[in-house]
Structures are given as structure tokens and as C-alpha cells.
Amino acid sequence: MGKLKFLVLLVVLIGIVSIGLADVSYPYLSQYGPAIVNWGSNVKYGGTLKIILPDGPLQYSLNPFMGNNSTLPTSFIYESLFFVNLTGDVTNMLGTSYKWTDNNTQLDVTIRQGVQWSDGVPFTPQDVVFTFNYLKANPSIDLNGIWSSANDLVSVTASGDTVIFKLSQPNMAIFQYLVGEPIVPEHIWSKISDPAKYTNPNPVGTGPFLFKSFDQPANTVTYVKNPNYWMTGRPYLDSVVVTSVNSNDTCTLALIKHEYDMSNLYIPGVEQTYISKDPKNNKIWWPILGNNHLILNDAK
Structure with missing residues (x-):
């Protein structure tokens, strides 16, 4: 399908909120498996993860069955x-x-x-x-x-x-x-x-965060820590804030200014446009956009 177009800016905090990351290579995995890293005793509690997405106006829906890019994220819940x-x-x-x-x-x-x-x-x-x-x-x-x-x-x-x-x-x-x-x-x-x-x-869920509010004029949704989350000691963060804007350019500019921590978007010439602005902190991850399966018919 050619060169993958979507980029995800990863920050250390994404692991902190217990969202699964593919191919985690840390030697100190937790009891839960490879997606939940045991970060050790040097992790600090608190803070807010700020995510910006180029998905345009959001719909006020938290239906986990019918979610899409235009509805509020439910994977935290x-x-x-x-x-x-x-x-x-x-x-x-x-x-x-x-x-x-x-x-x-x-x-x-x-x-x-x-x-x-x-x-x-x-x-x-x-x-x-x-x-x-x-x-x-x-x-x-x-x-x-x-x-x-x-x-x-x-x-x-x-x-x-x-x-x-x-x-x-x-x-x-x-x-x-x-x-x-x-x-x-x-x-x-x-x-x-x-x-x-x-x-x-x-929404009532079992996840690490609770839905707090949706500011429709600002197109921003806020989630706060679930104090009774079953995973001991998680999440480390106090809150997650997700804002959606109308273009990739707006997202990119906000990331370059460090107004947000993470996004999922297409950045043309990402090395020059984004990474070179702050190589120490500006990181990218190239995700796979789909799964390919080879299923053998052993019945015939």
C-alpha cells in the first residue's frame, strides 16, 4: 500500500495510562503481559496527558459499540x-x-x-x-x-x-x-x-479513567483518574485531555510548540518538519494500518 502515512507521536506517558503499545521491549514487564510495563519505583504520580487529533468537530457520544473518529474516545473507559x-x-x-x-x-x-x-x-x-x-x-x-x-x-x-x-x-x-x-x-x-x-x-466502565466533561465549543473532552481501578497503582496520571481540530497543520503546529503531548496524524517530511525542531523530545512511531492474515484450509 506504499509508504505509511499515519504517524503517532509517542511520549512516555502513553505507557503510564496503561494503553497497550505494540512490541514493548523493556526487560521489566509487569505481571499482566507485554503491554503493561513495570516502570519501577521512579515513576511520579500526577499530571495530565494532552492529546490533539485532526478529526474535526466531535459528536457527544460515548457509545463503545458505535465509536469512530468523530465520537468521543471510549478506550479510556x-x-x-x-x-x-x-x-x-x-x-x-x-x-x-x-x-x-x-x-x-x-x-x-x-x-x-x-x-x-x-x-x-x-x-x-x-x-x-x-x-x-x-x-x-x-x-x-x-x-x-x-x-x-x-x-x-x-x-x-x-x-x-x-x-x-x-x-x-x-x-x-x-x-x-x-x-x-x-x-x-x-x-x-x-x-x-x-x-x-x-x-x-x-458511561460506566472498568477502565483506568472516568469521563468528566465535554466542552463542545472547545471540542475538548476530559477524563479523570478512576480511583478504584483494579490494576494496583495505575493509572499514574490524574487526567487525560483530548482536543480535536480541523487539520493536520494545526495539530503539527501545536505539537511543535509543545502545547500537546501526542497525536495521530500525517506530517509531510516529518524529519524536517517536526523531529528536527526538538530531536530530544519530538518522537514518532509508524503504526501498521491493518492486519494481514494467512488462513490455511486444511479441510480440503
Whole structure:
């Protein structure tokens, strides 16, 4: 597809907010896996991560199922079972272990204990079961096509602290989509009859941050630290502020002035335009824009 166009400015703080980074090479990984780095005892608590994006006017919607570049980010609020990076490394989130059984037609996921939703209600395996069956009952929000006949998913049930995904035939390629789906609380979403149109103005999640406010004239959304987050000692930050503007040029200028810490945008001639302005602090990361899969047909 030619030269990748999107750049992400990475700062150390992105790891601090416990967002997964691909190919983390630090020798001191945490108990959760490669995406959650153990930064040691020299990390300072506090501060705000300021993100600027060239996505134009934002819509006041925090629906994790229907999110896109024009809606408010929800990845700070909602979590999935695992995080899978580009090399296939798995980091434990709301799931703590998994195994394929029954000739790879059943995926058993052990669910983390002691987690609370941000409103204080305990998180349970039944929330996971509800989320997936909710997608089945409302195909308009199943944007990954998890329940498509092509993916062979038959049922999602719970037994004790284990959630069981049953398939009609082996299809291990569905793993990243199953474990990457944001999990929502049954006690909130079971009352929503049309989730595709629900803006979710008061989101309740298990993630490291809570939604605080959306300043529509400033096109800025603010998230604050979840004091009851299940991951001990995280997040380090007090808040995250995301602002959206109308152009890449506006983003670039703001980054050069160090008015913001991070962005996801295209910068022409990035070495000269951006990095050379402050080589010590101005860093880039080239992400992969899509996944390529080679699936062998061993049935014929």
C-alpha cells in the first residue's frame, strides 16, 4: 500500500495510562503481559496527558459499540478481555487466562476477580456473557461481525469464573475479535432497547479513567483518574485531555510548540518538519494500518 502515512507521536506517558503499545521491549514487564510495563519505583504520580487529533468537530457520544473518529474516545473507559499486539503477544485485562479445548472449537476464558464497575457494582462473568449475547440480539452494533456465520460462533455462556465461547468448527482467527470486544455492564445496557442510537452520556466502565466533561465549543473532552481501578497503582496520571481540530497543520503546529503531548496524524517530511525542531523530545512511531492474515484450509 506504499509508504505509511499515519504517524503517532509517542511520549512516555502513553505507557503510564496503561494503553497497550505494540512490541514493548523493556526487560521489566509487569505481571499482566507485554503491554503493561513495570516502570519501577521512579515513576511520579500526577499530571495530565494532552492529546490533539485532526478529526474535526466531535459528536457527544460515548457509545463503545458505535465509536469512530468523530465520537468521543471510549478506550479510556471500557476494557476488553485481553489486549493482543501486532506480534500476537497477549496482555491480560478483564481476562486472566485462556485455553482452546475440544479440538479448538471451544475457547475458555478465566475472568478477573475483584473488579468493580465505576459505579461500584461488581464486575462478573455474566457481564461478559451479556455483552456478547447483546451483540447477537442487536446486529447493528456488531461491527466486527462476531456473530457472522463466517465466524462460526455458536454460543457464549458462563460456568463459575469461566466464560465459554463455543464454535461450530475450529476458527482460531476469531480470537483477537472475541477478546478485543469492549465489555459493558449488564445492569446498565440491559435497559437500553436501541443501543445503536444510544449516546451513553454517563458511561460506566472498568477502565483506568472516568469521563468528566465535554466542552463542545472547545471540542475538548476530559477524563479523570478512576480511583478504584483494579490494576494496583495505575493509572499514574490524574487526567487525560483530548482536543480535536480541523487539520493536520494545526495539530503539527501545536505539537511543535509543545502545547500537546501526542497525536495521530500525517506530517509531510516529518524529519524536517517536526523531529528536527526538538530531536530530544519530538518522537514518532509508524503504526501498521491493518492486519494481514494467512488462513490455511486444511479441510480440503
